[in-house]
Amino acid sequence: MFVLIPTKLEKIAKELLAQKGFTVVQDAETPLADLAKKHPETEALIVRSEKVTKAVIEALPKLKTVIRAGAGYDNIDTKAARKHGVDVMNTPGANANGVAEEVIALVLAHYRQIVPADISTRAGKWEKKNYMGREITGKTIGIIGLGAIGRLVAKRLSGFEVRVLGFDPVISTAKAAEIGAELASLEKIFTESDIISLHVPATPETKGMVNASLLGLCRPGAVIVNCARSEIINEADLRALKAEKKLGFCNDVYAEDAAGPKSCADIADVMLPHLGATTMEANNMAARRAAEQLIAYAERGVTTYVVNKGVPDGLDEKFQQLAYHVAFVGRALLGANSPIRQIECSFYGDLHKFAKWFLPPIVAAIATDVKGVDDPKDAEEYLAGKGITVKVREADAGKKYGNSMTVDLVGGSDDSLRQVSVRGTIAEGNLMISRINDFDKLYFTPAGSSLVAIYQDRPGVLAKITAAIAAAGINIEDIRCPHDLKGVMSIAVVKTNTAVPAETVERIRQEIGAQTVAAVTIA
Numbered sequence: 433m434f435v436l437i438p439t440k441l442e443k444i445a446k447e448l449l450a451q452k453g454f455t456v457v458q459d460a461e462t463p464l465a466d467l468a469k470k471h472p473e474t475e476a477l478i479v480r481s482e483k484v485t486k487a488v489i490e491a492l493p494k495l496k497t498v499i500r501a502g503a504g505y506d507n508i509d510t511k512a513a514r515k516h517g518v519d520v521m522n523t524p525g526a527n528a529n530g531v532a533e534e535v536i537a538l539v540l541a542h543y544r545q546i547v548p549a550d551i552s553t554r555a556g557k558w559e560k561k562n563y564m565g566r567e568i569t570g571k572t573i574g575i576i577g578l579g580a581i582g583r584l585v586a587k588r589l590s591g592f593e594v595r596v597l598g599f600d601p602v603i604s605t606a607k608a609a610e611i612g613a614e615l616a617s618l619e620k621i622f623t624e625s626d627i628i629s630l631h632v633p634a635t636p637e638t639k640g641m642v643n644a645s646l647l648g649l650c651r652p653g654a655v656i657v658n659c660a661r662s663e664i665i666n667e668a669d670l671r672a673l674k675a676e677k678k679l680g681f682c683n684d685v686y687a688e689d690a691a692g693p694k695s696c697a698d699i700a701d702v703m704l705p706h707l708g709a710t711t712m713e714a715n716n717m718a719a720r721r722a723a724e725q726l727i728a729y730a731e732r733g734v735t736t737y738v739v740n741k742g743v744p745d746g747l748d749e750k751f752q753q754l755a756y757h758v759a760f761v762g763r764a765l766l767g768a769n770s771p772i773r774q775i776e777c778s779f780y781g782d783l784h785k786f787a788k789w790f791l792p793p794i795v796a797a798i799a800t801d802v803k804g805v806d807d808p809k810d811a812e813e814y815l816a817g818k819g820i821t822v823k824v825r826e827a828d829a830g831k832k833y834g835n836s837m838t839v840d841l842v843g844g845s846d847d848s849l850r851q852v853s854v855r856g857t858i859a860e861g862n863l864m865i866s867r868i869n870d871f872d873k874l875y876f877t878p879a880g881s882s883l884v885a886i887y888q889d890r891p892g893v894l895a896k897i898t899a900a901i902a903a904a905g906i907n908i909e910d911i912r913c914p915h916d917l918k919g920v921m922s923i924a925v926v927k928t929n930t931a932v933p934a935e936t937v938e939r940i941r942q943e944i945g946a947q948t949v950a951a952v953t954i955a
Contacts, residue, residue, distance in 0.1 A: 433730050434494075436474040436481055438464045441501055442719035445478060449610035467494050476730075478722045479507070481689055487510035499726055500716040502527050502709055504661070506634055510740040511807060521729070521737040523721035525580040527709035531659050532584035534708045535629050538657055539568060540681035541702050541779035566653075568592045574625030575659070578603050578613060578633035585629055586611045597621045608618060621694040627657065636809065644669040649678065656768040659708045662686050662696075671699050677912050741796075742807070747786045754863050755790040755837060757878040757954060759797035760864055762841045763882060764950040766854045772798055772820055773849075774842040780827045781835035787824045791815070794839060814818065829860045833857070836866065851905055859918070870916040871923040879954050881931045886948040889915055889922040893944050897924050921947070 433448055437458040459467060459557045464482045466489040468474070477484060477498045484498050484766045486509050498508055500522045513520050541547060544565040552559050569592045575582045578600040592614055598613035599621055608615045618641075620627060628650075632638045642656065643666040654677065658665055662685045670681065682702045686694055689706050696703065709718070724747055728734035735741060742750050766772070775794065779787050791811035799814070815822055827833075836857035843850055855867040856878075864880050869886070876882070883901065902907060910927035927944055930953040941949045 433475045433496075433726075434471070434473045435476045435478065435726065436467060436471055437478045437499075438462070438467050439480040441478060441480065441722070442716045443721040444716060445582070446502070449675065449718065449726065450610075452727050454726075455729075458918040464488055465491070465863070476726055478726065480718075481507055484508040484513075488511055489516050489518060497521060497726065497729060499523070499722045501722040504633065505739055506661075511810075514740045514742070514807075519729070519735060519738045520740045521725055522739055523718050523725065524737065526718040526721045527714045528709040528941070529579040530714035531581045531631075531708035532588050533711075534704075535585050535657050535659055536568075536588055536685065538659070538684070538702055538704070539627055539655060542655060542680050542682050543568065547702060568594065568627070570594065571626040572597060572624050574616070574621035574628040575599070575613065575620070576621065576628065576630050578608060578611070579631060581659075582629070582631040583611045585631065586613050597625060612814050613906045618646060621648060622646045622654075623651070625654060625684040626651070627655045629657045630660045630664055632660055632664060634663045639663045640666040642666060642670070644673065647673045647679070648678050650679060652678050653680070655682065657682045659684045667696055667699065671871070674699050703833050742789075742792065744786065744789060746782075747789060748858075750788070750858055750861075750863065751783060751835065751837070752790060752793045753858050754858060755839070756793035756797045757863055758837060758839045758854045758865065759794040759841070760954055761868070761878055761884075761952055762839055762852045762854040763798045764952045765854075765868070765886075765948055766841050766850060767950075768844045770843040770850065772818075772841055772843040774821045774823070774840075775798060775815070776823045776825060776826045776840040776842070778838040780829070783835050783837060784827050788812075788858065790837065798841070838867075865925075868923060868925075870918075870921070871914050873924060874912050874919075876910065876912050876925050878952065881928045881938070881953045883924075883926045883928060883932045883940070884948070884950050884952060885924045885926075885944065885946050887924075887946045889920060893922070894924055896943050897926060897940055900936055900940045901928060901932060902925060904933060906930055906932060906936075909936065 433454050435454050435456045437445065437456065440460040446458055449456050455631060457471060465488060468488050472492060473494055474492045475494050475496050478501055480501050484507065489495060489512050495518050497519045498513060503522055503524050504532060505520060505522045508520050510520050527898040536740040545563040549563045573589055574597045575585055576599050578598045596613040597620065598608050599616060600617050605615050615663045616786055642664055647669055656679060673679065680701050681699055682698045683696055684704045684706055712799050725737055788808040791808050795814055797809045830933060834857060836855060838853060840853040853869055854865060856863065856865050862877055864875050868874060885897055900910060907929040908926055909929055912925040913922060915922050931953045937949050940946065
């Protein structure tokens with residue numbers, strides 16, 4: 433594999449790769465765009481802060497993977513990479529300790545006024561009375577984001593005998609307790625904390641999350657530490673409230689990592705040039721991890737740290753396939769040409785925390801004008817653009833459905849709204865449709881071809897359905913035919929060896945007076 437390293441990365445990366453027979457070119461002086469033109473044979477990129485744009489990706493036709501030697505990867509166009517079949521990896525945790533220690537260094541520098549006191553003392557002054565400090569011990573610390581860095585901040589601060597409040601929408605109460613943190617709402621953290629440290633990525637949801645409404649809750653003298661991303665803080669709101677609340681602000685992140693004026697210079701008490709990961713230990717670890725991950729990827733196909741694969745860690749891809757199948761069946765029963773107005777979903781068991789990741793396969797199942805939607809945000813934007821509202825219901829754990837999902841589609845016109853509800857699960861590794869509307873315990877595999885008919889229960893109907901299928905020269909492989917809960921309606925799910933043609937579907941519709949008849953074929 434030909435590897436291009438267009439950055440000042442510790443030599444351990446090149447050494448490890450060379451030992452495995454990789455061809456490695458490392459050039460930190462030439463711009464990446466020029467290197468891409470010079471080395472179109474590049475199959476792997478290892479970068480730090482260099483911007484890997486769509487143009488760079490398209491200039492490297494053999495590119496298979498881009499590895500960010502560090503945690504954040506917003507310098508890489510992950511969507512463009514995915515569209516070109518390029519896996520993007522990061523090295524989470526490699527810089528975590530360096531950033532965690534920096535947080536403590538910033539707080540101590542601010543609390544003990546180390547920077548101004550140093551300047552004063554070097555100037556020959558002796559102004560002890562001007563630099564009365566504060567102590568961390570006994571304070572309440574709020575940590576926003578309990579990922580690798582947030583957890584280490586809590587661990588490193590434990591020696592100061594502090595109270596730790598943590599906010600993280602995914603972590604469990606028990607897991608937070610293991611690291612000595614009490615889970616709390618953002619409002620509680622900003623109300624009760626003396627020091628608030630930010631450790632969340634820059635996303636549309638987190639942009640400007642630290643704003644006037646939260647800052648207004650702060651106790652006088654509270655300190656905000658941002659070693660995450662600059663976009664998280666609404667600087668205008670902080671500027672407006674800083675003096676009134678006597679807020680401290682320690683910062684290490686900016687809109688652009690480059691020389692020049694910084695927008696927060698007037699409100700930051702201590703500011704550093706993005707030094708969180710700038711330690712010898714962190715650089716060495718990130719370089720080593722990047723090389724080891726690339727070797728594992730190339731030799732054994734290990735994709736554990738791929739961040740743009742469309743499936744987060746902990747989610748079995750089969751459940752995304754299930755979401756597609758469930759929605760596809762619902763779409764077929766609603767009618768291929770029936771406009772969809774609303775989607776309501778319930779995700780049971782461990783699936784609820786992955787709710788947004790089921791939107792792309794649901795979109796793929798119901799849409800005829802889009803394909804290749806892998807990103808949840810793209811799926812949300814597509815649905816919003818179509819005027820389709822999405823609601824994820826709170827799942828009732830008391831129903832004990834295990835890891836299963838229900839997708840309800842509401843469609844039709846104002847005067848003839850229709851709703852179809854389909855639930856699915858995975859049993860013994862097989863995708864199963866367990867319920868359609870009020871017809872429970874169906875347990876049929878949606879793959880392949882089926883005919884689904886819903887009709888008023890009465891003798892002889894099933895015989896007419898099977899006769900029509902046989903007349904079309906189609907073999908029947910399986911039949912499910914339960915009643916609804918009231919015993920008024922029946923459903924026939926007939927698995928066939930080939931797709932049932934439209935004329936046969938229409939014949940069955942007329943002969944049995946069906947409420948719904950649909951041929952469903954999923955490759």
